[in-house]
Amino acid sequence: MDLNEAIRSYRPCRAFKPQPIPSEKLRAVLAAARLAPSQGNMQPWRFVVVQDDERKRLLAQACPKGKPVAEAPIVIVAFSVEEDIPVTIGGYMSAYPLDVAVAIGHLQLAATAEGLGTSWIVDFHADKVRTVLGVPEGIHPLAIIPLGIPAENGGTLAPAEGRKSPDEIIAYNQFAW
Numbered sequence: 127m128d129l130n131e132a133i134r135s136y137r138p139c140r141a142f143k144p145q146p147i148p149s150e151k152l153r154a155v156l157a158a159a160r161l162a163p164s165q166g167n168m169q170p171w172r173f174v175v176v177q178d179d180e181r182k183r184l185l186a187q188a189c190p191k192g193k194p195v196a197e198a199p200i201v202i203v204a205f206s207v208e209e210d211i212p213v214t215i216g217g218y219m220s221a222y223p224l225d226v227a228v229a230i231g232h233l234q235l236a237a238t239a240e241g242l243g244t245s246w247i248v249d250f251h252a253d254k255v256r257t258v259l260g261v262p263e264g265i266h267p268l269a270i271i272p273l274g275i276p277a278e279n280g281g282t283l284a285p286a287e288g289r290k291s292p293d294e295i296i297a298y299n300q301f302a303w
């Protein structure tokens with residue numbers, strides 16, 4: 127699948143088949159995250175690949191809607207190393223989550239191109255995630271990403287409102303809304 131097709135076909139996947147993921151597909155997905163650009167090439171991301179059923183179960187318990195986390199054959203937890211990115215966006219907003227979000231975007235598109243499903247979960251109890259994975263201070267869990275072969279409908283919800291039209295989100299030369 128080419129990049130454009132992956133962008134167009136990506137939908138969050140919330141239900142997975144129990145089959146394991148071929149290791150070359152997992153490698154391709156992780157390689158895409160590793161190659162993402164970052165501020166000053168600091169690469170302030172860390173990814174913990176969880177395959178152990180007991181840890182997946184505990185991670186699922188850290189999420190109010192943890193079923194996909196328990197069910198997926200692999201769960202990737204993405205972290206940011208805050209001290210690597212001391213800058214702010216425009217002097218007012220901490221920038222450390224940005225790079226990791228870019229890398230997760232790469233990861234999800236690569237997974238789509240490999241025929242795998244992912245979703246992006248930010249609704250989790252950070253303290254529980256820290257305990258389950260042994261995360262030190264200054265490292266922030268940003269996303270829990272279940273990864274696997276999508277079940278029949280992949281648990282995909284119908285888009286409530288689809289996407290905004292270009293006119294609603296793009297303006298030229300001035301902020302026009």
Ligand SMILES: Cc1cc2nc3c(=O)[nH]c(=O)nc-3n(C[C@H](O)[C@H](O)[C@H](O)COP(=O)(O)O)c2cc1C
Pocket residue numbers: 136137138245246247248249282283284285286288
């Ligand atoms: C930054 C980010 C955080 C998200 N967090 C969650 C989440 O915590 N739980 C969840 O089920 N989906 C989460 N999603 C998936 C979105 O809900 C989903 O992409 C959105 O509803 C659009 O769905 P569609 O692409 O199927 O139209 C997240 C997506 C992004 C980009």
